[in-house]
Amino acid sequence: MAKVVFRPSGKTIECEVGDNLLEVARRADVFIEAPCNGSKSCGKCKVKLLTGEVNQEVSSHLTDEDKANGYILACCTTIIGDIEVLTNSSLDMAMRGMKVEGGDKAKDKALFDKAVEIAENHNIKLENNIKKTCITLDEPTLDDNISDVDRLERHISMNFGKQMTYDIEVLKVIPKAFRKNNFEITITYREFDDRLEIIDVEPGNTESELYGLAIDIGTTSVVVCLVNMITNEVVEKGASGNGQLQFGADVINRIVYAIKKNNIEKAKAAVVDDTLNMLINELVKESGVKRNNIVSVVASGNTTMSTLFLGIFPDYLRLEPFIPPFFKSPKLNAKEVGLDINPSAGVYLSPNVASYVGGDITSGVLASGIWANEENVLFIDLGTNGEIVFGNQDFMMSCACSAGPAFEGGGISCGMRASAGAVDSVDIDPDTLVPKLNTIDGEPAIGICGSGIIDLICEMLKKKVIDRRGKIHRDLDNERIRFDENDIGEYVLAFAKDNEHLTEDLFITEVDIDNFIRTKGAIYSGAATLVESLGMDFDCVDKVYIAGGIGNHLNIENSVFIGLLPDIDREKFQYIGNSSLIGSYLTLLSDEAKAKLEEIGEVMTYVELSVYPTYMDEFISCCFLPHTNIDAFPSVKAILEG
Structure with a gap:
């Protein structure tokens, strides 16, 4: 056996001689950046050996200066005895650190309000079937000695005219809840035409305490909003790096990790336990909301993230003909998924369209209002997976391009x-x-x-x-x-x-720049190909919606200059925020929005770029600043040649 100490965290773990250092770090829950998932191709898992000796494979990713200063690559290192290593703690905290901030910030509120306005202008009401009501039951006597559940069922039948359904988690709380306040209780339920589905039973009157979670499960970042479902207010908002970052920067590496050595449950735990539940704990602590009063969840993520969130075998997503295990998820509750809230809370996943166009995009399209727009809208989600939608109220075409994690800082030296x-x-x-x-x-x-x-x-x-x-x-x-x-x-x-x-x-290398050029090239070529597939060009685009976390700080002029975005009228560009999160928020609060979301998923057409005849030529042309065809960027040409 050997002992490994990670600095500066001080985390210590025992392992077998011959174990790989990157794998040992993962077992110790120590984050080491490894965009390639330990395939020895990226050189980003650099750590400093402080004490001890290791076996280290030769790698071109380490310079002579790196070696002289004691740096090693975790994926290329075999442990042969006790060691201490220093990891990059600042980037660790930056990638995985959590931040909880008030949900009433002006910019966020404006974006949420805009989405609500779009929905309401098209007759989508912010109403749902989750309700909370205080009732008083007849107390039992020797003459009226039916069971607690029958007593509640009788009251609902007599006063609501409906049947009652419930699960064992509700049954567990009923006996004490009934008697704590002399059979005055508050029931939380989903109301259907023929029944009430009981979610929770609480003693006394707690009608004002009804909350839900709107979630964006991004490949790199995860964002959670705690929402008051009575006032529709975003009470708290929290963000964190996705705990799955330790398994690779992109969805392909996550899939490869998950299918090896039965790692699916580890991949699921990384996003559910290490990310979402940690964020939920922070939100509950900051807000004072009781976790049992969180009774509904809507989560949106790409198809791979949704699949791993449920712990489902993901490999066929990446293998031709690229078949997802599901478009719509089954009926779920929090206990089944593993979320640390009311165990009977419903959990809904936004529907997927294809292997590489997921619920984050259907949710984003819902929030953006493309489905109701008469103009031609180009929707670009700048994230680890570059997803693009082009359309209006009559049609919607979608595609995905392998942008990689560079937009969120992954795969870049610093x-x-x-x-x-x-x-x-x-x-x-x-x-x-x-x-x-x-x-x-x-x-x-x-x-x-x-x-x-x-x-x-x-x-x-x-x-x-x-x-x-x-x-x-x-x-x-x-x-x-x-x-x-x-x-x-x-x-x-x-x-x-x-x-x-x-x-x-703090620096950038030519390799970093080359990686980013390919990333921006994937986005531009994907958009150009999608528009071209309809016999149009960028002159036919009336609006460009930019979604994703990068948009908060995005400079449109500079983005055009490097060839990420088309050189068209800048007034056409509009940042719409984290549209995946906003769509989750709308769906959480509105059954009609949920119905529209599912309709969007059904009508959207997917274009597979990998088999589209002109895509690869366009991509190669885009791997230049701004493009090999400088005439496609007249404003940039004027500056570079002026």
């Missing part, structure tokens, strides 16, 4: 999701090449998020640090420009020697 300390905008001085960095919440810079990467690449192109291929000019003489022994160029945003909060320099 990348992180958009949280405190992330660089979200950059301006480079043309003479000194010194960058001016803006960070989220004004915290010291510890990494760079997607919007910051867009700004940085745009600035590097404008200020002639890189060429249109994304390569750093070799003739620049500046301390912020350097090259490793493999002649891979780097640009330094912040030096560790000048910033005590950094353990390493």
Whole structure:
């Protein structure tokens, strides 16, 4: 046996000699970034060996300087004895750290209110069949000695004219609840035409306490809103990195991990126990809401996230002909899923469309109102999986492109999701090449998020640090420009020697830039192909809706400049927020919205880009700044050639 100590957390675990360090870290619940899921292809699982010795495979991802400073790659390391290793704790906290913030912030509220307005303008009422009512039962006597359940059933039959159904979790609380307040109780129930389905029974009058959860299960980030279902107010909002990040940055690596060594339950636990329940605990603590009063959940995620959320075998999602295990999920309750709320709470998953267009998109389309729009709308969800919808009230076409995690900081040397300390905008001085960095919440810079990467690449192109291929000019003489022994160029945003909060320099490499160019190319080529499939071009697009967490900080002008978005009238672009979360919110509060959501899932047509004749040619053309066809970007051409 060997002992591994992880610093700075101090977590310690015993393992077998010969175990892989990355796998040991996962067992210890220590986050080490591994976008490739330990396939030894990305070089991001770098940690520092503090004490002890290991067996280390040769890897081109470690420089001579890295080796001299004691750095190793966790996926290439075999444990042979007791060791201590140092992980990047700041990025760990940034990727997985939780943040709970009030749900009444102006920007969030405006986005939620806009979605509600769209729904109500098209006769979708914010009403649902979950209700809460205080009743008083006849107390039992020797002459009236029927069972507790029969007593409640009799009252409902006489006063509601309906049958009653319930589960064992309700039965467990009934005896004490009846007697605590002399048979005055509050029942929470779903009302149907022929029956009341009892969710909970509480002593006394608790009619005002009725809550639900609206959830977005993103590949990189998870967001949960605690909603007062009586007032429709978002009481608290919390966000966290998806606990599955430790198993890979994208859905393919998550699937590969889940099907090996019976890891499906581990993948499920990472998102349910380590992410959602942790967020729920924080929301309950901050709000003072009793978890038993959380009686309904609507969750939206891509098809892989929904599948792993339920612990279902996912492998056929990635294998041609790409068949999901379900489009609509079965009827679920919180206990079955494992959520730490009222065990009888209903859990609803937004319906999927295809293997790579999931409930996050149907939910987003519901929130955006494309289904009711007379104009041609291009909907782009900028996330780990780039999903795109083009349509109006008469048709909706969808596609997915493998964007990868770069928009949320994954797979980038110093990348992180958009949280405190992330660089979200950059301006480079043309003479000194010194960058001016803006960070989220004004915290010291510890990494760079997607919007910051867009700004940085745009600035590097404008200020002639890189060429249109994304390569750093070799003739620049500046301390912020350097090259490793493999002649891979780097640009330094912040030096560790000048910033005590950094353990390493904050930088971007040519490899990072190349990865991001492919990411932005996937989005642009997917959108272009989808529009072209209908015999149209970008001139036919009346509105462009940008969804996803990156949009909070996205600079449209810079996004066009690098070729992420089409060069059309900037007035057509509109950020609509986390549309997956907003759609979940609407569905939580409205049965009619739920019906519309399911209709959207049924009518949306999916285009498989991998078999579309012109897609690959378009993608290759997009792997340039902004595009090999510069004439498609006249405003950029004027600047670059001016």
